[in-house]
Amino acid sequence: MADVLTRIDQRLYEILHGDATLLALLGTDATHTGVYVDEITPPALYPAVILTNMSAIDVTALGPQRNAVNSVWLVKAVGQGRSYKALQGIMDRVDALLQTTTSNSVYGSVVWTIVSEQSIQYAEYDPAGEPFRHLGRRYRILAPPQ
Amino acid sequence: MISLTATLTTPSLDALIKELPERLQSACTETGQTIQKEFEATSVRRTGSLAESVALVTSDGKINDSGARSVRAAHGPFVEFGTTRMAARPRFTPAVESQRAPFEQRVAKALEP
Numbered sequence: 001m002a003d004v005l006t007r008i009d010q011r012l013y014e015i016l017h018g019d020a021t022l023l024a025l026l027g028t029d030a031t032h033t034g035v036y037v038d039e040i041t042p043p044a045l046y047p048a049v050i051l052t053n054m055s056a057i058d059v060t061a062l063g064p065q066r067n068a069v070n071s072v073w074l075v076k077a078v079g080q081g082r083s084y085k086a087l088q089g090i091m092d093r094v095d096a097l098l099q100t101t102t103s104n105s106v107y108g109s110v111v112w113t114i115v116s117e118q119s120i121q122y123a124e125y126d127p128a129g130e131p132f133r134h135l136g137r138r139y140r141i142l143a144p145p146q
Numbered sequence: 147m148i149s150l151t152a153t154l155t156t157p158s159l160d161a162l163i164k165e166l167p168e169r170l171q172s173a174c175t176e177t178g179q180t181i182q183k184e185f186e187a188t189s190v191r192r193t194g195s196l197a198e199s200v201a202l203v204t205s206d207g208k209i210n211d212s213g214a215r216s217v218r219a220a221h222g223p224f225v226e227f228g229t230t231r232m233a234a235r236p237r238f239t240p241a242v243e244s245q246r247a248p249f250e251q252r253v254a255k256a257l258e259p
Contacts, residue, residue: 038234044230055239055242055243055244074234124224132229136227
């Protein structure tokens with residue numbers, strides 16, 4: 001299972017980080033790639049896109065053989081300030097890249113299907129009172145077991 | 147003109163339909179309780195307030211022991227989805243996802259005559 005999840009997050013990272021249009025919307029420099037798995041490399045540079053695995057369940061039929069892995073991923077944009085609107089363009093691009101039906105760049109041997117299931121937005125204030133906004137989606141990804 | 151009439155007697159089906167709400171309620175309750183147990187078992191405990199904040203809420207908004215689960219602690223979303231200083235540590239999503247297939251099995255069993 002762990003290998004499957006690693007392959008999926010690498011594939012998602014490649015798709016997102018490989019898009020110049022998305023990177024132009026993010027905070028990037030020599031040490032900040034703009035797209036991260038689980039957490040941003042400190043000191044953080046915003047806005048940033050973070051992808052996190054939230055769940056993974058083996059799909060079996062009869063017997064113990066795994067036929068697929070049914071996983072849920074959180075992909076969100078995080079930015080300083082109080083504006084969700086500033087993050088909307090980033091998530092629109094993320095969604096276009098992950099949900100595209102016009103190319104096969106996403107789908108293949110690592111990922112079978114990606115379906116957006118839920119939008120998420122929330123506000124955060126760090127201990128210094130600095131406001132941040134999180135805007136994202138939960139995606140269900142069906143992947144081959146190995 | 148020829149007229150055909152067919153009469154279908156379904157006493158078992160009528161009984162099933164009558165019992166359906168109670169049977170489905172039982173499937174929902176069992177699923178909700180299992181989600182709560184899994185969430186509590188896997189939650190990182192500091193004060194225990196998050197693990198203890200899970201409540202069963204029915205579709206009509208009443209809080210009781212049947213229906214959907216929800217996390218009511220204010221910091222629940224931050225733990226589940228992460229912050230700028232902390233990676234997401236999802237516990238509610240895995241607990242719910244683990245009960246998808248069992249819930250379908252419970253509903254199928256509830257529909258058995």
